[in-house]
């Protein structure tokens with residue numbers, strides 16, 4: 467079975483030369499040094515022609531060397547069939563500067579891990595060496611789950627389809643680290659929580675290319691969940707900033723780890739895990755490692771109960787898991803530190819289990835879903851919004867091909883999860899696991915500047931191609947509209 471998202475559509479030829487460089491002029495200069503006297507005259511003439519053309523405001527390379535320009539342009543078009551991306555040069559206080567003031571963060575300071583090492587966090591190779599072979603452990607980092615905005619920005623700066631010429635861009639990227647900006651003020655200091663968002667929306671609306679489409683060919687990555695950026699219509703509501711309530715943001719596409727339902731401008735992207743391969747062979751080695759694992763537990767649960775909530779679902783799962791200690795392995799995050807990644811106990815638990823339970827937490831999504839699948843463990847979902855309606859671009863269209871769904875009401879009514887999972891044959895489990903392993907490239911963030919290549923796409927490639935495709939359709943729709951209006955006018 468071939469996944470639509472895995473189809474090889476994307477070759478990555480060598481980076482084309484900057485089309486803005488007046489190369490032909492350079493080559494005239496080098497000939498000059500070989501034949502000084504003869505070429506001096508020609509140079510003077512050339513300069514006169516040049517002045518003539520410049521004063522007539524004809525673009526120089528096109529006017530003087532039309533064929534050369536075509537030569538430069540052709541590979542550009544071939545390499546980036548969906549168009550190029552212009553990355554705004556936003557004042558650093560809205561991205562890198564937020565990284566430098568990391569200590570102003572939330573009360574637990576674990577966000578700071580997000581900001582070192584270009585968003586990958588410190589290496590976790592030594593720690594993971596206990597359970598993972600050395601050559602695989604090298605690809606592991608203690609990455610913060612909210613680091614996607616930093617990872618995307620760095621990848622885009624090195625992206626082969628980036629352009630420095632806004633005029634030729636098909637998409638505009640706003641490199642605002644909104645999650646970092648907002649994260650500072652989620653727990654305290656509410657008066658400040660909208661300031662950076664207001665400044666950035668004002669800044670971006672001053673850019674000439676904003677008005678070409680009122681922001682609808684612009685996109686941004688938001689490292690935190692939708693609810694941290696939507697204070698609904700109530701300015702006194704005490705959680706989150708109002709970034710996505712601002713009219714300017716209405717038509718900006720957002721890549722976000724948890725999307726709001728019914729807002730088509732939110733595109734769900736996987737949470738960053740700790741695994742960051744440099745090449746497809748790193749991925750294949752990892753896939754091979756998790757495929758042959760001898761799994762000793764039927765299922766596992768990594769999470770904390772909420773003691774302040776009656777009938778807390780996670781509490782019930784934890785209790786069932788502990789009662790079934792022969793088949794379920796529990797990591798109680800109320801007792802163990804689970805939020806920091808690179809923790810060997812989490813990875814070891816997933817590596818040793820056929821299935822992992824993935825209930826909603828404070829919000830519907832969890833990074834743990836991707837930690838689990840990365841270890842070749844099959845996720846068990848209880849809400850569609852945890853994955854099925856979140857990550858359309860990244861996960862298979864047939865949920866049953868890679869996951870199990872259990873109605874949470876059945877669990878609350880005392881139905882045994884062990885019994886349900888034991889209903890799957892070894893062959894069913896093998897097939898589902900194989901699908902999980904097959905889609906691992908779809909949810910890894912590879913090292914910047916490289917990517918997986920040869921048709922293999924990671925989170926970044928899938929998201930960026932998806933955005934460019936979306937903008938292309940938007941442009942086609944818009945010009946289609948124009949034609950219709952024209953015809954309607956003719957008919958009336």
Ligand SMILES: *[C@@H]1O[C@H](CO)[C@@H](O)[C@H](O)[C@H]1NC(C)=O
Nearest residue numbers: 565566567568569570575578
């Ligand atoms: C953050 O705080 C720690 C401990 O207080 C300090 O050592 C570190 O230099 C601070 N970092 C920044 C970026 O201010």
Ligand SMILES: *[C@@H]1O[C@H](CO)[C@@H](O)[C@H](O)[C@H]1NC(C)=O
Nearest residue numbers: 570650651654655656657658
């Ligand atoms: C609130 O933010 C301001 C400006 O960044 C800062 O000076 C002040 O110390 C903050 N207050 C608290 C309680 O964090």
Ligand SMILES: *[C@@H]1O[C@H](CO)[C@@H](O)[C@H](O)[C@H]1NC(C)=O
Nearest residue numbers: 676677678679680681682944
């Ligand atoms: C952008 O918005 C302005 C004001 O709302 C409107 O006048 C203009 O037509 C819009 N432009 C495009 C390209 O949609």
Ligand SMILES: *[C@@H]1O[C@H](CO)[C@@H](O)[C@H](O)[C@H]1NC(C)=O
Nearest residue numbers: 754755756757758759760761
């Ligand atoms: C898994 O277990 C089988 C039988 O116990 C053993 O032969 C095999 O080597 C084990 N595989 C790994 C990867 O440990």
Ligand SMILES: *[C@@H]1O[C@H](CO)[C@@H](O)[C@H](O)[C@H]1NC(C)=O
Nearest residue numbers: 782783785786787788789880
């Ligand atoms: C787990 O076992 C305890 C003690 O036998 C029981 O009270 C509890 O209801 C069980 N939990 C679940 C979810 O079945």
Ligand SMILES: CC(=O)N[C@H]1CO[C@H](CO)[C@@H](O)[C@@H]1O
Nearest residue numbers: 943944945946947948949952
């Ligand atoms: C072909 C055509 O007329 N396209 C128009 C569609 O609408 C946009 C914006 O409203 C115009 O810019 C296009 O020229």
